Amino acid sequence: xxLREISQPKIYNIAERRNFTPNxxxxxxxxxxxxxxxxxxxxxxxYQCRVGWANDVSPRLQxxxxxSKYRDRKINQSVLLVGNDIYTDATAKSNAKTAFDGxxxxxxxxxxxxxxxxxxxxxxxxxxxxxPILMTEPVCNPNHSRRLMSELLFEGYGVPSxxxxxxxxxxxxxxxxxxxxxxxxxxxxxxxxxVIPIIGGRDVLEHSKRISYGGLxxxxxxxxxxxxxxxxxxxxxxxxxxxxxxxxxxxVAQDYFKxxxxxxxxxxxxxxxxxxxFPYVPPANEKTEEELARQExxxxxxxxRLKEQAAKxxxxxxxxxxxxxxxxxxxxxxxxxxxxxxxxxRLKENRIxxxxxxxxxxxxxxxxxxRARNKLLGIDEVEIKEEPTFxxxxxxxxxxxxxEKKEKKKQIAAKSLHETRQRQKEAKELARRQQxxxxxxxxxRRVNDFEGWLNELKSSYEGQLEKVKNxxxxxxxxxxxRSHASQLRMKxxxxxxxxxxxxKRRRRGQDEDTFGMDDNDWSIYKEISKEEDAWEEEEELTxxxxxxxxxLQYDPAFLPEHTFDAINSQQNSLVFMxxxxxxxxxxxxxxxxMHQLHVNIERIRVPEALFQPSIIGxxxxxxxxxxxxxxxxxDCDDQRKMIKSMxxxxxxxxxxxxxxxxETSLRSILPSDAPLRIIHAxxxxxxxxxxxxxxxxxxxxxxxxxxxxEYQEYGGEYLKEHRFGNVYRI
Amino acid sequence: MEIxxxxxxxxxxxxxxxxxxxxxxxxxxxxxxxxxxxxxxxxPATSTxxxxxxxxxxASTITPTPSNASSSSETYSPFGSSFPTPINLHLVRKPFKxxxxxxxxxxxxxxxxxxxxxxxxxxxxxxxxxxxxxxPSIRPQKKYCDITGLEAKYTDPKTRLxxxxxxxxxxxxxxxxxxxxxYLGLRHAAVVLR
Numbered sequence: 060x061x062l063r064e065i066s067q068p069k070i071y072n073i074a075e076r077r078n079f080t081p082n083x084x085x086x087x088x089x090x091x092x093x094x095x096x097x098x099x100x101x102x103x104x105x106y107q108c109r110v111g112w113a114n115d116v117s118p119r120l121q122x123x124x125x126x127s128k129y130r131d132r133k134i135n136q137s138v139l140l141v142g143n144d145i146y147t148d149a150t151a152k153s154n155a156k157t158a159f160d161g162x163x164x165x166x167x168x169x170x171x172x173x174x175x176x177x178x179x180x181x182x183x184x185x186x187x188x189x190x191p192i193l194m195t196e197p198v199c200n201p202n203h204s205r206r207l208m209s210e211l212l213f214e215g216y217g218v219p220s221x222x223x224x225x226x227x228x229x230x231x232x233x234x235x236x237x238x239x240x241x242x243x244x245x246x247x248x249x250x251x252x253x254v255i256p257i258i259g260g261r262d263v264l265e266h267s268k269r270i271s272y273g274g275l276x277x278x279x280x281x282x283x284x285x286x287x288x289x290x291x292x293x294x295x296x297x298x299x300x301x302x303x304x305x306x307x308x309x310x311v312a313q314d315y316f317k318x319x320x321x322x323x324x325x326x327x328x329x330x331x332x333x334x335x336x337f338p339y340v341p342p343a344n345e346k347t348e349e350e351l352a353r354q355e356x357x358x359x360x361x362x363x364r365l366k367e368q369a370a371k372x373x374x375x376x377x378x379x380x381x382x383x384x385x386x387x388x389x390x391x392x393x394x395x396x397x398x399x400x401x402x403x404x405r406l407k408e409n410r411i412x413x414x415x416x417x418x419x420x421x422x423x424x425x426x427x428x429x430r431a432r433n434k435l436l437g438i439d440e441v442e443i444k445e446e447p448t449f450x451x452x453x454x455x456x457x458x459x460x461x462x463e464k465k466e467k468k469k470q471i472a473a474k475s476l477h478e479t480r481q482r483q484k485e486a487k488e489l490a491r492r493q494q495x496x497x498x499x500x501x502x503x504r505r506v507n508d509f510e511g512w513l514n515e516l517k518s519s520y521e522g523q524l525e526k527v528k529n530x531x532x533x534x535x536x537x538x539x540x541r542s543h544a545s546q547l548r549m550k551x552x553x554x555x556x557x558x559x560x561x562x563k564r565r566r567r568g569q570d571e572d573t574f575g576m577d578d579n580d581w582s583i584y585k586e587i588s589k590e591e592d593a594w595e596e597e598e599e600l601t602x603x604x605x606x607x608x609x610x611l612q613y614d615p616a617f618l619p620e621h622t623f624d625a626i627n628s629q630q631n632s633l634v635f636m637x638x639x640x641x642x643x644x645x646x647x648x649x650x651x652x653m654h655q656l657h658v659n660i661e662r663i664r665v666p667e668a669l670f671q672p673s674i675i676g677x678x679x680x681x682x683x684x685x686x687x688x689x690x691x692x693x694d695c696d697d698q699r700k701m702i703k704s705m706x707x708x709x710x711x712x713x714x715x716x717x718x719x720x721x722e723t724s725l726r727s728i729l730p731s732d733a734p735l736r737i738i739h740a741x742x743x744x745x746x747x748x749x750x751x752x753x754x755x756x757x758x759x760x761x762x763x764x765x766x767x768x769e770y771q772e773y774g775g776e777y778l779k780e781h782r783f784g785n786v787y788r789i
Numbered sequence: 790m791e792i793x794x795x796x797x798x799x800x801x802x803x804x805x806x807x808x809x810x811x812x813x814x815x816x817x818x819x820x821x822x823x824x825x826x827x828x829x830x831x832x833p834a835t836s837t838x839x840x841x842x843x844x845x846x847x848a849s850t851i852t853p854t855p856s857n858a859s860s861s862s863e864t865y866s867p868f869g870s871s872f873p874t875p876i877n878l879h880l881v882r883k884p885f886k887x888x889x890x891x892x893x894x895x896x897x898x899x900x901x902x903x904x905x906x907x908x909x910x911x912x913x914x915x916x917x918x919x920x921x922x923x924x925p926s927i928r929p930q931k932k933y934c935d936i937t938g939l940e941a942k943y944t945d946p947k948t949r950l951x952x953x954x955x956x957x958x959x960x961x962x963x964x965x966x967x968x969x970x971x972y973l974g975l976r977h978a979a980v981v982l983r
Contacts, residue, residue: 084876137879144875160899163918168892175883179876183885199918201902207893215890264916268923280975287971319939323953633956637937660938673930676977680926788915 068642070334070655071308073300082120082142088182096219098191098755101177102226102748105159106249106274106710108142109748110177113193113755118748120180124158126169127151141176161271162197162250167207171215178216187217191764193755195226195747198253198267200785206775213770220764224783227253228262229750230708230740238782241697242704243690245682245721247711249274252669254685258697261782266692268685272672274711277309277665278302280675284661288638293654294337304658305665308333311716312663313723315670322660323633329641332659339654370435377431384424391417505613513614520606524623527599551587666714670724683724690729702733708740708747754783935972936960949973 085091092112102109102118109118122142129150130137138151145151158169178188192212196205205223212218227246236242244255255267282301286292312318321327390409394402403413411417450470505512536544554560560572574580603623610617639645640657647653668674670681680688686705690698705725707718722737729735740746754760763781770777778787897905903919911917934941934953941951945961948969952958964972973979 136877139878140875141878147875163899163902165899165902166896168894168896171892172878175878175886176876178885179878179881179883186884187887188885197918199916199921201906201918203897203902203905215887216885217887264921265914267916267921269921270923283971283975287968287975290968316940323937323939632960633954634937634960664933664938671931673926674933674976676975678925679923680928684926684928685923786916788911788917 068329068332068334068640070336073335073337073656074303082122082180084180085119085182088184092181092190093185094189096190098193098760099177099181099188100748100752100755101192101194102229102751103164103195104226104249104747105157105162107744108173108177109745110181111748111752112181113752115752117745120177121745122176124173125155126158126172127154127156128172129154139172141172159250162248163201163204164208165204167211170208171211174211174216189217189219191220191222191755191761192218193222193224193751193760193764195229195751196223196785197251198225198227198255198269198785199264202776202788205778209765209770209775209777213767213775218767220761220766221770222760222764222781223778223785224751224754224781225255225262225785226747226751227255227708228257228783229748229754230743230746231257231706231750232783233746233750233753234706234708234738234740236704236706236738240704241700242706243686243701244706244708245686245712247273247669247682247707247709249710250276252682252709252711254682254689256689256693256701258693258701262784264786266689268689270669270672270679270682270685271677272669272675272679274302274305276675277668277711278305280668281305281309281661281665284664285656285658288661289656292656293339304335304661308335308658309662309666309714311666311670311714311720313716313720315663315667318663319660322637322663325636325641328636328659331662332640332657333662334640335656335658336651337654337656339650341650373431373435377428377435380424380428380431384421384428387417387421387424391421509613516606516609517614520603520610523599523603523606527596527603527623530596530599548587551583555583555587666717670720683721683728686725687728699734702729702735705735705737706740707737708743710744712739712743935975949978 091097098113100111100113100118103124105124108120108122108124110120111118120142123145125142125145127140127145127148127150128137131150140148140151145155156166156169158164158166158173160166164170194208194212196208200223209221212221226248227244230246231242231244232238238257238260241259242257244253244257246253246255250271250273252270252272253267254270256263278298278301281304282296282298285296285301285304322331390405393405394414397405406413406417411420501512533544536542537548539545560574600623607617607622611619611622635645637659638657639652645652664674668677670683672679672681690701693701707721712718718737718739722735725735725737726733742749759781763779763784765777765779776787776789778785780787906917907919932941932944932951933939934957935950936957937953939953941953943953943958944951945958948961948964950961950969950972952961961969970979
């Protein structure tokens with residue numbers, strides 16, 4: 060699939076984590092279990108708790124191991140919600156607490172609430188819980204935790220007997236794998252991953268290992284990665300959303316380096332990139348097409364109206380001008396009919412001093428009338444400017460009277476102004492002609508000697524590029540305090556500020572400070588000022604772009620992507636591709652795109668941490684290395700037995716691609732003839748409970764359970780060792 | 790007596806909100822689907838046992854989907870006809886609980902528990918929680934770029950960030966110090982002042 064075909068990639072919506080329906084309360088207790096002594100099987104996990112009667116096929120209760128205690132302001136009551144009930148209320152969700160620290164129970168108040176909930180939901184209505192309890196505990200559970208748990212069960216609920224086991228081993232049992240045959244169990248849960256060998260009918264805990272990586276760690280990591288990748292993302296990402304990403308979009312790469320290369324390659328990137336859309340509200344003032352069209356129309360209407368108005372005004376003005384012209388002409392003609400003094404008085408009324416002025420005014424108004432008429436008719440007129448004359452300038456002073464002297468001054472000023480204007484015009488003309496000459500010369504050279512001209516152009520381009528880069532480097536150096544440029548600057552500042560400045564040239568005999576006599580001295584202030592000389596940079600950049608344009612035009616090898624702008628453009632960088640994807644191209648204005656995430660490399664990076672915990676900074680060996688290490692501790696026969704039944708279980712192992720990767724990696728470290736067989740649990744999530752329920756129905760369970768009497772004699776830490784359980788030590 | 794209980798669907802996979810199915814290859818991946826969960830208050834005629842069921846005020850805002858537990862009319866439906874509602878455990882009667890039992894209020898964190906265990910001097914061949922932690926890896930550590938996640942051949946001496954290429958280095962130079970420490974914190978390499 061080429062890039063062009065994926066013009067519309069699939070966009071996935073982010074979803075909050077699933078909300079379970081809360082569990083129903085059982086009403087069949089008397090019918091099912093009353094007075095029967097059926098064991099209750101509790102798979103107490105840090106993620107979920109699964110509970111059921113021993114003879115159930117599947118656990119009746121499956122809920123998140125969370126408790127929420129808060130005070131409801133509205134009804135003024137303290138509320139305690141357990142399990143999936145907490146998702147029904149937002150305050151409850153924010154107050155959620157778990158009984159676990161890592162994979163060990165430490166908060167027994169929370170544990171008590173969970174047990175209350177369990178027994179309540181099972182419908183138990185007797186005054187004590189008259190059923191033996193089979194509960195799971197972590198590998199090598201600290202005695203302290205077990206003691207408190209036993210205390211809680213025996214004292215708080217009056218159970219007759221309690222037994223503890225390891226969930227991964229129960230899962231092994233549930234999948235019909237025999238302990239006597241041996242095997243090795245890799246269980247990846249919410250907080251940790253365990254590798255437990257099974258030899259000689261029991262678990263060999265002395266050689267088991269724990270890696271501190273699980274579902275919770277991977278969710279955390281994904282969340283942090285996304286937050287760093289999109290620091291300006293408009294909405295906050297929650298843990299639940301990160302979990303959704305991890306559950307649905309991550310996979311284990313078969314060959315990590317090869318996959319990484321595929322991601323960095325633009326062509327294959329688009330196939331593997333995933334676009335996640337977060338919900339957003341489009342801004343209210345987005346206009347539809349109709350609205351835009353309507354606006355356009357309105358604007359055009361207005362323009363037309365304005366034009367009409369302007370035309371009307373012009374006509375009006377023309378008429379006015381004509382009327383005034385008429386009146387002036389009349390005035391002039393009336394001279395002949397009136398006496399001179401009267402006429403002069405009339406002129407004075409119209410603020411005209413004498414006849415000459417009247418003539419001028421008439422001339423001017425005639426001209427404007429002419430111009431207005433031309434405009435109306437749309438005729439372009441050619442203005443013929445006459446050379447203004449300065450008759451009085453040349454006559455010497457003594458020949459003039461006062462009024463004429465004033466005239467003369469005026470005329471001198473006017474003449475000099477006129478002359479400077481002439482000079483400027485000529486200078487401009489000259490410059491323009493010079494430039495034309497240059498361009499023509501260059502054209503000639505280009506036509507005659509294309510190669511040479513091109514090479515010259517290239518070298519001047521490179522020189523210019525160097526200049527721009529140097530400017531940048533200088534700017535950067537000044538930023539760094541320890542650079543040479545910065546230190547020189549410091550020296551100059553210190554010199555200027557000191558009382559005994561070092562002179563540039565050694566002055567023999569003179570101690571005066573002659574700073575400032577030479578104009579170039581002042582340029583030192585320009586050098587020490589840290590302000591960026593943006594103007595200079597701009598100039599250089601425009602010159603550079605000039606060269607680039609010419610090169611683009613004439614040099615076939617110089618493509619747009621080689622220009623300075625393209626190389627520095629953010630859009631082409633690798634980091635941009637990873638954050639904003641390739642297709643469709645990112646538009647900063649598009650609101651939908653602003654709320655989009657791209658998961659690409661995180662898809663493989665997060666699950667890879669199980670194989671290389673150093674990615675997260677954990678100082679532990681990866682799961683493959685650990686398995687290899689453990690296997691090597693046993694002798695040959697045991698090794699073969701273990702490798703034949705390599706069992707993988709736990710909710711976190713549902714990541715796609717995990718098993719094939721385990722297989723390939725393990726084959727590479729084991730001897731070539733090893734009979735490696737990797738078995739995935741039928742139901743990685745629920746098999747632990749099922750195995751426990753299976754075992755609870757046997758005689759073995761009753762043999763190994765710790766009775767109430769034994770608890771009272773030996774204390775809460777007491778434990779009878781059995782194949783599924785921990786080792787007891789004092 | 791063995792009564793075959795049907796599997797209770799406590800995780801309803803009913804229709805979902807607008808979500809596209811992610812294209813994962815492994816079919817064994819369980820789809821954790823989103824359900825728009827709504828709750829109705831329970832019907833007044835509920836055949837429950839003598840347990841007192843209290844409704845909280847939340848019940849009015851949410852409605853449940855009925856759990857499809859019973860298949861045939863012969864098998865006794867274990868849950869009656871009551872719909873599950875969120876239950877405030879404070880208000881519920883717990884006959885099975887010992888009324889004189891006092892809940893411990895102070896808890897040791899895992900760190901404290903492990904510290905106490907360390908002082909016990911158990912013999913070295915007995916596995917303990919701290920014992921079975923996986924040891925550091927013998928293999929040389931593969932280094933990945935902190936910004937992009939690709940292979941990192943270089944390290945910036947000033948910030949100690951690992952990077953993939955000169956392009957990424959340009960990005961690094963423009964980062965603020967807080968962000969740099971965040972990146973380092975991703976792999977526990979940040980400077981921690983306590």
